[in-house]
Amino acid sequence: MWLSKGPGGRDENQNTAVHEHKTGDSMKRALTTVFFMAAVTAVFIAALAAVNELSRSRIRMNTRIQELKSVMYAFDVMPGGMREDALPPNASTGDLPWNNADLIEIRSREFILRSVPVPDSLKPLLKNSFLTTGDSVLIWIRVDSSGMPSAYGFHLRGKGLWGTIEAFAAVNADLSAMTGIDFLSQVETPGLGARISEQEFKSYFRNLGLGRFSHTASGQDGISMVRKKDASNRQVQTHELQAITGATQTCDGVLDMLNTDLRFYLALLRGASGVMQAGTEFSE
Amino acid sequence: MPVSKSMQLLKDDLWKNNPVTVQILGICSTLAVTNIFLNTLIMGLGLTFVTAFSALTISLMRNVIPPRVRMMVQTLVISSYVVIVDISLRAYVPDISRALGPYVGLIITNCIIMGRMEAFASGNKPLLSLWDGVLSGIGYSWVLLVIAFVRELLGFGTVLGIQVMDPLIHGLGYTGGWVQWSFMIMAPGGFFMLALFIWIANSVSGHKLTHSGS
Structure with missing residues (x-):
């Protein structure tokens, strides 16, 4: 008889009832918990x-x-009345005192966006590029008052020290010089590589000569960097930029990006004589 | 809210049991965002907001949260507040949001918040928990701000982006301006500054840390 007793002195029937009661309880608790979590x-x-x-x-x-x-x-x-050389050397694009309405107004008045097809013959030029193009690329076109293109702009993509660098560059209508560049995203070291986004570094891109890209046979890079430039390219046009001390890897990345992607875009723009006709209107 | 307990919390969170210098929590972001003072300030405000309101919410819910899922609920509450901070920064201060990059989202992994939820908010009344959350956030922020002030000053020669070292050096009659300590801006500068700060803080307060942390 004592064998049928459980440890607490209860018989088996009582034990089963307690067990079922406990199972029911824990089931209820589990369901309450699940419902609570779902509700929260x-x-x-x-x-x-x-x-x-x-x-x-x-x-x-x-x-x-x-x-x-x-x-x-x-x-x-530049925003109305603003002179670029009045900007401090470490200014970034975000510091420019733009009025949002003006930006949108100028965008719709002076700029058009075209999706330009990439011919198969130019695709090998992108072999070492980080640019991801499909069968077409977007080209921004600035038009003057008579409706003629005065400059072209496009996206560039390269590799920095820590991650991808994305930039937007513009060249003049006869593709002989750069109008400027801005870096849309980068994750370089603040104070060193990240200074590519500062006014001082970007200022050397204004009127940067692109002549070297036309004679491809020489095997020379289209653009090079020097440690110190005596004058800006606006004053004396060269094909050189001023590097940032302590940010060699970032500068090399920027240079590779320019030499690879610019060669492609310049060939594309040269080939598609009259990008205005070649592309299809693209709306944002 | 009992005054003596709130005063005790004030002393503990800001100095005696400071999350950074004594508990050595939140170190990842301490090293990452302290090279520019303004970014650090925004990060500190973000963390204080998240800790304070998470503590309040968890404390309000403390009697209804089933014990076995309390950590899940805490994570849910903290991450919701972090997302709110992230969205607000992107909407109202996009430049700073870009500068802070992924670190805002990573506030959720900051051990200070989870620590305060477990150790304090889940067992104390709402107002007291809110107060503790605010103080923990401030305790973290002031340490970061001191480190950021020194790193920015030596690294860039600036305070809040305004050049101060160049005029000072010129004022002393030297030419050439401030030579930036690039080292201070990079990660190793953060390690050195933090270690120095913890050393000084613990020497002043007489704390002795062992490997077991006791």
């Missing part, structure tokens, strides 16, 4: 969705404005 998650997701919805248009606008500021900088379009 739903509440927080709803709150976040609301915050996201409320700020979405503002964030989209910020991104668009930031890109437009970079495009304008590369095309050497």
Whole structure:
């Protein structure tokens, strides 16, 4: 008889009942926990969705404005009355006192965007490039008052020390010189490589000579960097940029990006005589 | 809210049991975002906001959270506040949001927040927890701000982006301007500054840390 007793002195029937009761309890607890977690998650997701919805248009606008500021900088379009040489050497594009309405107005008045097909013959030029192009690339065209192109702009992509560098560059209509460049995204070391985004470094791209890209046979790089430049390219046009001390890898990355991607874009623009006709209108 | 307990929290979080210098928590972001003062300030405000409101929320829910999922709930609450901070920065201060990059999202991995939720908010009343959250955030921020001030000053010669070392050097009659300590801007500068700061702080307060942390 004592064998049928459980450890607590209860018989087996009692034990089974207690066990079932316990199982039922833990089942109930587990379900309550799951429902609780699901409910709390739903509440927080709803709150976040609301915050996201409320700020979405503002964030989209910020991104668009930031890109437009970079495009304008590369095309050497400054906010009304602003002189570029008045900017401090460490100024970034975000510091330019643009009025958002002006930016959008100038964009629609002076710029058109074309999607230009890439011919198969030019694809080998992108072998070492980080640029991801499909069958076509986007070209920004600045037009003058008579509707003729005065400059072309496009996206560049290269490798820095820590990650990808994305830039927007513009060249003049006869493809002989650069109008300017701006770096859209980079994750280089603050104070060293990250200084590529500062005014001082970017200023050497204004009127940078592109003549070397036309004679491809020489095997020379189209653009090179020197440690110290005595005059800006605006004053005396050269094919040289001034490097940043302590940021050799970043500068090499920028140089590779320029020499690879510019060669491609210049060939494309030269080939598609009248990009205006070759491409199809692209709306953002 | 009992005054004596709040005063005790004030002393503990800001100095005696400071999250960075004594508990050695939140080190990753301490090293990463302290080369520019303004970025550090925004990071500190973000972390203080997240810690304070997460503590308040967890404390309000503390009697209904099933014990076995309490950490899941804490993570959910903290990450929600982090996302709110991230979205707000992108919407209202996009330049700083870009400069801070992934570190805003990584506030969630900051051990200070989870630590305060487990150690304090899940067992204390809402207002006291909010107060503790605010103080923990400030305790973290002030240490970072001191480090950032020195790193920016020596690294760039600036305070809040305004050049101060060049005029000072010219004022002393020297020419050539401030030679930037690039080392201070890079990660190793962060390690050295943090180690120095912890050393000084613990020497002043008489803390002796052993390998077991006791």
